[in-house]
Amino acid sequence: MSNQEKLADGKSGSYGLCLLDEDELYGIGSIETDAELKQRRHSGIKALFAEAQQDREAFWSAQAQCLDWFEPWNKVLQWDPPYAKWFLGGKLNACYNCLDRHMHTEIWKKNALVWEGEEGLERSLTYEELYKEVNKFSNVLKESGISKGDKVAIYLPMVPETVIAMLSCARVGAVHTVVFAGFSADALKDRILDADAKLLVTADGGWRKGRVIALKQTADMALESCPCIQKTIVVRRLNCEVVMQYGRDEWYDSLMEDAQEECPCEEMDAEDELYILYTSGTTGKPKGIVHTTGGYMVSVTATMRWVFDLQPCDIYWCTADVGWVTGHSYVVYGPLSNGVSQLIYEGAADFPQRDRFWQLIQKYRVTILYTAPTAIRMFMKWGDNWPQGCDLSSLRLLGSVGEPINPEAWMWYYTHIGCQRCPIVDTWWQTETGSIMIAPLAGFTALKPGSATQPLPGIDAVIMDEEGRQQSSGYLAITSPWPSMLRGIHKDSERYQQTYWKKWEGRYYFTGDGAKQDEDGDFWLSGRVDDVMNISGHRLGTMEVESALVDHQGVAEAAVIATAHAIKGQAIAAFVSLKEHTPFHADLEDELKQHVVKKIGAIARPERVIFISDLPKTRSGKIIRRLLRDIAEGRVTGDVTTLSDPSVMENIKKQYQED
């Protein structure tokens, strides 16, 4: 039945009131007008802000009721700066909240995951089916020697088993660390070792742009130097030949065949760790960001509902990979704890051709799309005709995440994807914040292309100068603890304090982002102010890429900067000086790019490698990247008085222009 017919039939009114047949979970009826949306949402959101303002702890305590707890908490917050504990004494399980609690509701029979592989394979799992799979895999984990507090690494493509593995870890109280499947063997190894993971879940491979990603092979290389891994479970995605190491590797499907059906949830303390997720910082070594169970689940569950204005019949699609925090919070925990039906897609946006996303939206009647500015800019470049050829009328809300969205991209998204009727929520947050912090709430907040607008209820964000004075332009800071804040950096409390809290002596959280606030109090994020780059919405430290470059036998020194890029937002330019006896040859640039891909992964491939004889340094030997940025962006070079050898700059400029 078409939406028009449903309307005539009286089965669905505006999307806020749609009534669907039990077995009919796609399609949303008519789209609300702005006025209807405002009328429906305005007073509820206003009340949320008022409650949060009146008593922040009481507000979060009320929000925590959105979860099911085995034991209630006896204290909402314990704040010993810079360490916070939330919902002290409370007992719960994240997996229980994503699955078990839906058991006696209408959610049980609806689709939790609708999956499509890049080559077109389809699979869907209702909440009930997902529950069964998770119970079985939880038993597989237990049989494999995993118990509460153990670390499990997950290195999988975007397949339902990734979600199953994460939820199963949560169910048995194991701490998962998901490693993006685009990361190299070295990057996987570093993360496994730092987390001290006992078990790895991987796959024989995955699809990307029509090519096979040989995950098991990469995992095997990593595992050569990971003695902590006792067992590997391999998901059969491609059914291709892989080498299985006797005694260590087992197939997921054969273990599942023998697994018991029921696995009770482990009772977790609110402050027990849920996961570690590695992200780049200003040093060469990625940070293991630690999130715990109670506060994290409260924040992601509440923000998912507020920001995406969830309706029972929504088909939600977040295009992020589960390897990043967006995938953790807004593909796994947030949507499932809210009983949402969602689409997950394994592959690339241009496979087999450039309308794949729009074809998926049309086919599955997606109502909410959450994607990244870098993807939007790519779609803009590909041309309007791709979305125009598809029916996008099911969409009612659009989201953006990962980097500042430039107003041109916002307008294109609004016009060509949202057909000028879907609000866009530009959501600012980080791996460390765990959940969305600044975003408009459609129907309440006036939208401004390019601005993430206002902090959400219960979040205190301000802009500060170096001295901790509030300004309209400067550094973005969070002034009060929030439930899903990181609890630390795995095995490195010193780095936690230094990175986030030292700037203002432990009083405020330093985000690492620059921002401005306009006369309406709306926030405009301008990007990182530290040595962290944002390449296609992915965080990478300059030092990480530099370490990969100097690892090459011919490289003496390297300095990496981010330059503006029309699609990726930022791209990597690497200035490299070679060792004295390294012969220069025409393929060296490609060789170095490939070396970085091998050390980190394809996302870190430098756009340009510029060979120079000396790097600009202070007398104490510190590289001055600011001067390299000036050159790359064609600016007059700033203060050079601190350079040990000012003539270096002229040479670099010459080499940059010649390159």
Ligand code: PRX
């Ligand atoms: O610089 C900000 C940018 O992405 C950084 C966080 O990266 P990550 O931890 O990988 O998490 C990305 C997904 C939440 C931030 O410090 N960023 C993220 N969202 C936005 C943004 N910058 C501007 N506007 C946004 N909406």
